[in-house]
Amino acid sequence: MLQNVQPPEMDEIFMQCIYKVPLNIREYNPKVYAPQIVSIGPYHHNSFGAMEELKLKYLKGFLNRTQQPIREFAVKIKELEETIRSCYEGTIKYDSDEFLEIILVDACFIIELFLRWNKLGDWMKKDPLFLQPMALEEILKDLLLLENQLPFFVFEQLYNLSGMNEKFLDITFNFFESKSLGNVCPRESPKHFTDLLRCSIISSSKLGLGKQEEDQVIKHVYSASQLMEAGLKFEVCPNKSFLDLTYSKHGVLSMPILNIHDNTELLFRNMMAYEHCHLSSTNIVTQYVVILDFLINTEKDVNILVDKKISVNWTGDANKVVTTINHLT
Structure with missing residues (x-):
């Protein structure tokens, strides 16, 4: 047969x-x-x-x-x-x-x-x-x-x-x-x-994830509140792509602004599905979502990123952001 x-x-x-x-x-x-x-x-x-x-x-x-x-x-x-x-x-x-x-x-x-x-x-x-x-x-x-x-x-x-x-x-x-x-x-x-x-x-990516090797796997990143308690500083970088995350030896994590709104889940899920299905596609967006999942575990984490101007929460609901991000991966 x-x-x-x-x-x-x-x-x-x-x-x-x-x-x-x-x-x-x-x-x-x-x-x-x-x-x-x-x-x-x-x-x-x-x-x-x-x-x-x-x-x-x-x-x-x-x-x-x-x-x-x-x-x-x-x-x-x-x-x-x-x-x-x-x-x-x-x-x-x-x-x-x-x-x-x-x-x-x-x-x-x-x-x-x-x-x-x-x-x-x-x-x-x-x-x-x-x-x-x-x-x-x-x-x-x-x-x-x-x-x-x-x-x-x-x-x-x-x-x-x-x-x-x-x-x-x-x-x-x-x-x-x-x-x-x-x-x-x-x-x-x-x-x-x-x-x-x-x-x-x-x-629009100049640095960060867009330049990582295709087979590089992100194993763990601490949450925003844990990083802040450890003395790390957050800073907005001017790059247009949210993929451009950089960490300096001076203990500064630089991230472009990420707007989180009611359509964020739809956009990320469809891009991630495309990366999963397409033979010639790298998983750059998926890697970024994994980092977000590590960074955001509680409402406190969301509020830290908003306070540091790294994220704009258009939903107005920090708990909704936590739920959305944590269920993407």
Whole structure:
């Protein structure tokens, strides 16, 4: 029986970058891995009927904007179909026509969304999506979920056909900037939006974890309160990436500012899941979360980091921060 099982081609393995989060990872909080308002790509397709109608309206808006026939974009997706399929883990249940439609509609919806965000104006008063800031916020979060992705090259290929001047990577980063934890746009195209979030952190890193060896394991770090009692001083460093932790021989731990908010768990969990699943990915973000888990054990630890301006607790609840951080690892 096993003789008939064909292993995936090596090219397919290396193309894979979009995964279903393993059950042992998602079991603690499945909600942070599943879209809440908009499904993108084949894994969660057609989960939200109302959004499918809005996608078609945005598709029409994109075609009107570009003055290009839909056939031109459809042909490009068809040319890329095999490559796109190879980016997804597992077998995609949709046939060629269904798959083409999913990718085309979802990609054009997102491109048009980003273009509208990039050029805000009076038209917003007529767009139901931009009249609902909370809905837009939920969409932004959904677009960062590992299971809710399209390959980034799909957007670039369609965007290039549209004749727009600005780079798609730039308008993408502009849309996600409020959620980016690194605030530096990567120079190279990411594999997808989850990868963009992670790359924005690594790209802005100058020191610290971003430069550690791939197989280096962090075994133990004392909590913030224990370190302070031992005489260690905390200091904010100006680097943009929170990965840039440094310790000086003078007993000073320097850390960039980390903003902790209601979406912190979602962002970290999806980046960590991506690091876990992706063959060519290092575990830099996961290492950082392990350090946070050591540093933060009690509300006192949270309050120390806030008092030293190293952390900004937007949740307003120190105990919630402790629970969130301690359950990430």
